[in-house]
Amino acid sequence: MAHSVEMLGQECFDLKNKAIAHLHDYSFMDEIPTIDYSLLFSKDHNERAKSLEHLGKACQDFGCFYLINGVEERVVEGALKGISDYFELTNQEERSEYLKKNSMDRIRWYLRSDAGENRENIKIVTHPEYHCPSKPDSCKDAIGEYLKGMHEVELGLAKAISTTLGYEETYIEKEFKLEAGFDVATLNLYPPSLQSKGSTGLAEHTDPGFFVSLIQDVNGGLQVLSHQGNWITVNIPRNTIFIGIGDHLEILTNGKYKSHIHQVILDNNEVKRISMATLHGPSLDTLVAPAPGFINDSHPPTYRGMTYKESLELNGFDEIDVQSSLIQLQMPLFLISCMIIVNKLVDIVNIIIKYYLCDGITLYVHVLVQFNPI
Ligand SMILES: O=C(O)CCC(=O)C(=O)O
C-alpha cells in the first residue's frame, strides 16, 4: 500500500519529491508568490496594507499564489489521507459505480488514458450541499473538514481580493452570491510514468469559477504558465495550499486578474500522485459579466455575460464537469478594436463640436491628444 499513514509523513514526502526529476528553467521573476492568510486580516494597519498589496500583485502578475495559515495543517494532511484511503481501499470496479448515468449526478467517476490525459478522477459537488462517496468512512469526514475550512478561507479571500480591486469587502461575495456558490472538488490519481518526455497527465487549460484551491501528496507534475511565458513547476511547501485565479474572476474584472493556465506533466514521475483541486464558483444562477468599474473607453468589455450554469454547459458539458468556456466567452479581437476606435471617434466628434467656434490650434492639440497610443 503506497499511501499509508506513515507514507504521508515528512520522510515519505521528501523521498517522493527526490524521486521526481523535473528540470525547468525559470528566473526569480517566475517564483510563485506566497501569501500569509493571517496577515490579510492583521490588526496592524501597515502589515495588513502591505499584505493586501502583495496579494493584488500576485493576482495581477501571476494569477496564482501559495497560501499559508489558511487551513490547519492537521486538516490538510487529513484530507490527503482521506483521498489516499479512497483510492487505496476501494478497487476500480467499485469506483466505476459513479460512471455517468444522469446529467444531474453529484458524484462522477472518470478514467482517461490517452495522449491528452492520463488520470483517474472523481468529481464531487461540495457546495452548497456536500457530496462524497460513503466508502471508506474516514474519507467523507476528512475531506468534509478540509472543505469546511476552505469555504471560510474562500470568504476571507473574497474580502481581501475585493479590497485589492478597490471595492468594499463584500463586493465579490455579493457579485458571485458565494453563500450559494457552486463548488466542485476533483480527486485525482495520476499513474507513475517512466517516459522521459511527452507524457501528459492533464493538458493545458484554465478552470472556471472564482478560484481553484489545490493540495497534493507529492510535488512535481502540476505546472503553471507564468505571464513571462515559462512553465513553472508548482512545488507546494508543507502546510500550504496552492490558489489559482479562475475564469470568472477574469471575466468580472474584464481581464485585470487573469485565470491561471496550467497543465500536469507526468514525465519521469516514478511514483503515483494524488491531488485535490476544488473549483470555488459563483452560484449557478449568477450572471457573470465584466463589471462597469473595469470598463472604460480604452477597455471595452472583453467577454460576454452569461450565467455560471450556462457557461459551464456552453460546450455541451454537464455542470459537474466544470469545463472552461473562457475562449468562447471572449469577444472577437476585431470587435474590441472596433469598439476602441468608435469610442475614440466619438470623443473626437465631441471635441470638434465643443471647439467648433474656437481657434484652430486648440482644436488641433485636442485631436492630437486623442490619437496618442492607448
Ligand atoms: O492535479 C492537478 O495538479 C491539477 C488538476 C486540475 O488542474 C484540474 O482538476 O482541473
Ligand SMILES: [Fe+2]
Ligand atoms: Fe485545472
